[in-house]
Every structure is written in structure tokens, then in C-alpha cells.
Amino acid sequence: MKIVFWIFIFLATFSIMEFMAWFTHKYIMHGFLWVLHKDHHRKDHDSWFERNDAFFIFYAVVSIICFYQGSYGGIWWLLPIGFGILAYGIAYFMVHDIFIHRRFNLFQKANNWYSRGVRRAHKIHHKHLGKEDGECFGMLFVPFKYFKK
Numbered sequence: 001m002k003i004v005f006w007i008f009i010f011l012a013t014f015s016i017m018e019f020m021a022w023f024t025h026k027y028i029m030h031g032f033l034w035v036l037h038k039d040h041h042r043k044d045h046d047s048w049f050e051r052n053d054a055f056f057i058f059y060a061v062v063s064i065i066c067f068y069q070g071s072y073g074g075i076w077w078l079l080p081i082g083f084g085i086l087a088y089g090i091a092y093f094m095v096h097d098i099f100i101h102r103r104f105n106l107f108q109k110a111n112n113w114y115s116r117g118v119r120r121a122h123k124i125h126h127k128h129l130g131k132e133d134g135e136c137f138g139m140l141f142v143p144f145k146y147f148k149k
Contacts, residue, residue, distance in 0.1 A: 013083075
């Protein structure tokens with residue numbers, strides 16, 4: 001029975017992370033930490049790395065703390081939370097950094113209705129170069145208005 005709870009907690013955490021990504025992006029990245037995020041909208045650097053890349057560190061630390069406490073602290077349910085955060089981070093990296101921004105030469109030929117919709121929605125967000133007026137949405141649950149045939 002514990003495995004059922006483990007899977008439920010993992011899937012719930014993964015889903016909640018979609019909300020957290022939206023919330024963080026809208027209110028923190030486009031809010032008081034715009035100074036770190038703006039180089040993601042305006043390429044004002046020559047480096048492959050962006051100041052924006054620092055945001056992953058926060059979620060990585062939370063995930064590591066969950067792994068540690070789940071493994072050594074006797075709080076078993078923190079382990080699936082840590083794995084849910086990690087899994088979302090990997091999915092986010094694959095979709096956002098590799099598929100959309102093409103930071104690596106992978107997934108170049110993906111051209112189905114979903115991939116076109118995700119790219120279209122992200123492009124619309126990035127056309128706003130400033131802190132305000134950029135529509136924010138999650139990575140996986142993009143509004144259906146962007147999915148055209």
C-alpha cells in the first residue's frame with residue numbers, strides 16, 4: 001500500500017510543480033528577481049550560461065533536502081516529493097532549454113501539433129522584452145488557443 005501512496009505523492013508533486021513554475025515565473029522572475037531573469041528575454045551576454053540559470057539551484061536544493069530527509073531523517077514521504085521535483089526539473093529542462101530554446105542539438109525534427117503549440121506560446125511570451133505584459137503559463141499545460149492545426 002505504501003507504494004501506491006509513494007506514486008500518488010510523486011505524481012501530485014510533479015503536477016504541483018507545474019503551478020509552481022507558473023507562479024515563480026509570473027511573480028518572482030517577472031517580479032522582484034527580474035534582474036536575474038531579464039537576460040533570458042534580452043540576450044545581453046555572449047555566454048552560453050544565463051543569470052536566469054540560477055533559478056534551477058533553488059529547486060535543486062529543495063529536492064536534495066527532500067532526498068536527504070526522506071532517506072536519513074525517517075520522513076519517507078519526502079523521498080517521492082524530492083523525486084517529483086527532480087522529474088519536473090528534468091522535464092522542464094528537456095522542454096524549455098533543449099526543445100524550445102535549442103541549447104543542445106536534440107529534438108530538432110519534432111513537429112506535431114503539441115510541439116508547435118508549445119513553441120508558439122513560448123514565442124509569444126518572449127516577444128515581450130520587458131518585465132510587464134508577458135503572458136505566463138506552465139510548461140506542460142499550455143492554453144489550448146496556441147494549438148492550431
